[in-house]
Amino acid sequence: MKKPFSPFGELGLIEQIRRDFATTGSAVKLGIGDDCAILRPPSGCEVLVTTDFTLEGRHFRRDSHPPESVGHRCLARGLSDLAAMGATPLAAFLSLALPSTMLAEAAGRAWTTRFFNGLRALAELHAVPLAGGDTSESPGGKQALILADIVLIGSAPKGKALRRSGAFPGDALYVTGQLGGAAAELATLLGRRKRIINLKTTDDHPHLFPEPRLDVGEALLRRGLATACLDISDGLSTDLAHLCRASGVNAEIEQEALPIHPLAGKLDAQAALHAALHGGEDYELLFTAPSSVTMPSSLAGVPLTRIGTLKARRTAQPLMTLLAPDGSRTELKPGGWEHFSKPTKTEKKTPR
Template sequence: MKQHISHESGERALIAAIRSRAGRSGGGGLRLGIGDDCAILRPPAGHEIVVTTDLSLEQVHFRRDWHPPESVGHRCLARGLSDLAAMGSKPLGAFLSIALPPELTIREKGKSWLDRFLDGLLALADQAGVPLAGGDTAQSPSLAARGGMQSGLAAADIVLVGSVKQGRALLRSGARAGDKIYVTGNLGGAAAELLAIGRHPEKFAGAHKMQAGHPHLFPAPRILIASRLASARRIHSAIDVSDGLSTDLAHICEESGVAAEIDAEAIPIHPLALQAELDGWVASALGLALHGGEDYELLFTAAKGVQIPRRVASVEVHAIGQIVARRGRRPSIVLRQRDGKTTALESGGWEHFSAQ
């Protein structure tokens, strides 16, 4: 039976409870998990190690009054899995560091906030076949003394270690002029759902379980699609859409020394983004798809002649434009409108430390 956590017994008890819940699923790449000074991972022969780390901060990446704890846990792991997918790699182990105010570890009606956060994180870990192999646990300091409304903020950092066949990782730097640009799934759904949550958080309080139709609360990292694409050896470059298409495509252009043209008509827009435009919440659904971020879809390029299936692992793949040579001071990304006119597409996605 799965244990639930009570705060009374402190850090040791929290770790013991997390340890008892941490699965050992995965491809056998974990030799030693939670319990020692370090975990030991054993990558398959002929593979390279891939590592990524992502912070999930209260008030920046989630709000306790907007996001069910299961969603916070799911999203925390999904961010890292999506980065592994973007490299065409498979997960070996996840490492979770958490700083929590004490009240989030106390059980109310059976489960604490932390129990429910772990429910969400471990359900996705199970599905992705990645063991929780370690982490760190600390108490977040009290802000009440400084006149704050709550005792402290929650933060979680996820480190994911994965592996990829030597020399086969998908890089941002491999795009070439003449490549077609593709994106999986559709865009703008995460930003649209976040808008809806902000308006009526109570309607989303019951979204406890990983389920389709919640692109913001329960995004589906594209690990399987990416590993299929990578094994076909036809992909020149890839990135995941975390900050927004306009910003993430600019990262590919910058790292590859190329420019891009994308067709507004070809961009797959999530139905929730279209609805947000119909409801008058935003001026344009296309704006959400271009700049919204957190869709965790894959953006990749391949040579023009390469046949990319329209559907991979049950997810649609759309061609949205092409990579072109960079010319002097020309803007690096242009957007071709429905009437054929082109405009420069500035990076309008999320950027920390900018006035948002």
């Protein structure tokens, strides 16, 4: 006999969140339950704000992403933006719209519970309370989709937040961790490379469960190591172009220096390079420091790799150049994705 599930409605969902999540914390004076949440940022700090959509069919597929991964990645996107500025998270806010059937049916409620389990595990790891948000039934009738928007509020000492615009010619260019893993794992998930990559042999899941580099970002800020920083969410080539434009510099990347993720390393050399340069969603940090700075080989347990050097802006030269092992120079163009102009990797495989 099927266990009956009565629709428990929006208020029921909010009650469940209040019960299961930390909704207040050191900086959260008033959490879920009033018109607004009230935060009290640490004194001497500025407040940082970022918002990120997680839309079914756009950022995930219900049939290929476990619900825990969807919840994890939803929060990770926002946390990674805070990490990129060296900020400390104060609170998260979630706007969530669900198809009406999801809260009425056992399978839908199970999905929702697992989504929140994934979100909560990452929130607890970084001690981030879920202090509010909005809930709604998603529109579209039988075509209704799961729609989420995560808001992260963080703090950083006044005037100290890491920006994209602080780099200088001559600065060295670094990345955290490894590149191309998320793209390689996504390809596996979408069933394209099953014969090349065997998920079970890997230790981590760079696409399904990316690790926002909060500890690295905070350490870079605290120790004054970085002149500029951003996260690699759209792919190294796209995000490096953002940094170059914001800082008014050109960049040279040494191909041999790129730390290729083992999952990408199992592809052929050209595909591995493509995943590392353009793959996107690695959520590593890309940062710069004067070449005179002695950079540690790792920060907060995460390896740092020098991958290139910034040059003075010369408009006659390419914004970004790739130096091949044989000494040849190629212009590097932004190859990440821009949401409106072409389908994302996820979208390509999710015609509706």
